[in-house]
Amino acid sequence: MKKILFILFLISAAALTADAQCPMCKASVESGMKDPNSKGRGLNDGILYLLATPYIAIAIIGGVWYNKRRK
Numbered sequence: 467m468k469k470i471l472f473i474l475f476l477i478s479a480a481a482l483t484a485d486a487q488c489p490m491c492k493a494s495v496e497s498g499m500k501d502p503n504s505k506g507r508g509l510n511d512g513i514l515y516l517l518a519t520p521y522i523a524i525a526i527i528g529g530v531w532y533n534k535r536r537k
Contacts, residue, residue: 474525
């Protein structure tokens with residue numbers, strides 16, 4: 467169980483530091499980064515949020531299932 471939790475922690479930590487962007491979005495954001503109040507600054511955070519949401523949901527469902535199964 468500790469190994470599974472450690473692996474999940476590593477996956478979530480890697481997702482927080484990853485710079486996940488498609489090439490077209492990345493080019494658009496890089497061209498608009500000259501303005502300090504650019505809307506493109508939050509694009510990377512939004513992509514990471516959308517990427518992490520299914521993993522968090524699966525982890526919660528798995529944790530609930532594991533706890534019910536253990537009892």
